[in-house]
Amino acid sequence: MRLIDKIAWIHLEQGTILSTRSHGKDVFYLPGGKREPGESDVETLIREIDEELSVTVAPSSARHFGTFEAQAHGHQDGVLVRMACYTADYAGIISARSEIAEVQWLTHADRDRVSPVDQIIFDHLLDLKLLLPHL
Template sequence: MRTEPARRLIDTVAWVRIEDGRILCARPRGKDIFYIPGGKREGDETDAQTLLREIEEELTVELLPHTVVHVGTYEAPVPDAVVRMACYTADYSGILTASSEIDEIAWFTYAHRDDVPPVDQLLFDDLVEAGLLAR
């Protein structure tokens, strides 16, 4: 009996910011694909700590910790790994601005689903089904 080797887990958190039926996405410096803003935890950070740090680093705004709400966790395979993305909404203060880590920010509708990675596509599917993301 042959067993599949365990895939490495890429554990991430993401900020789901929806305005006017569009979701905020960011294209990291040097990459061709857009992602839901967020990133990987450092050390023993909690999801909330990771989220607050990553969003400040990427988009130069401060998320308001008391407004952070978990909206879902998604998993999708990528070559040699599985990406897990814990998604949160939160209010923020400041002006959304791409940092030196980010080449571009954009507001996507469901029509842009193919422009994001597979794990992000799962979130897009749920958001459009819930009537939160415009087609």
């Protein structure tokens, strides 16, 4: 079994969650990515969010929201993704950059448009009443 270690940003506004779609991908993912050797979770979060969305995460505001695991989208069976999710404040204007083709605000009604691990997170956010069921 192979495990993909990722860090993601949970950014909610008015019951919607910020999601991104990379060029050539057919589903949305929470913004974030894989850690580089020696990076902490927060260092990875800061680097990835800057690379993908052109904003600066405030490190002192980063809070672990939860860690979730599921089959990795687009990979053979048995390849899992483990995603450590953080909330954090930021500075700047969110805009797609680098490999990101599209940025959208999603609700739970968009669950079928996201990766399997994000589906688990969407369900959890709905249970906590942090994510709207639909607009």
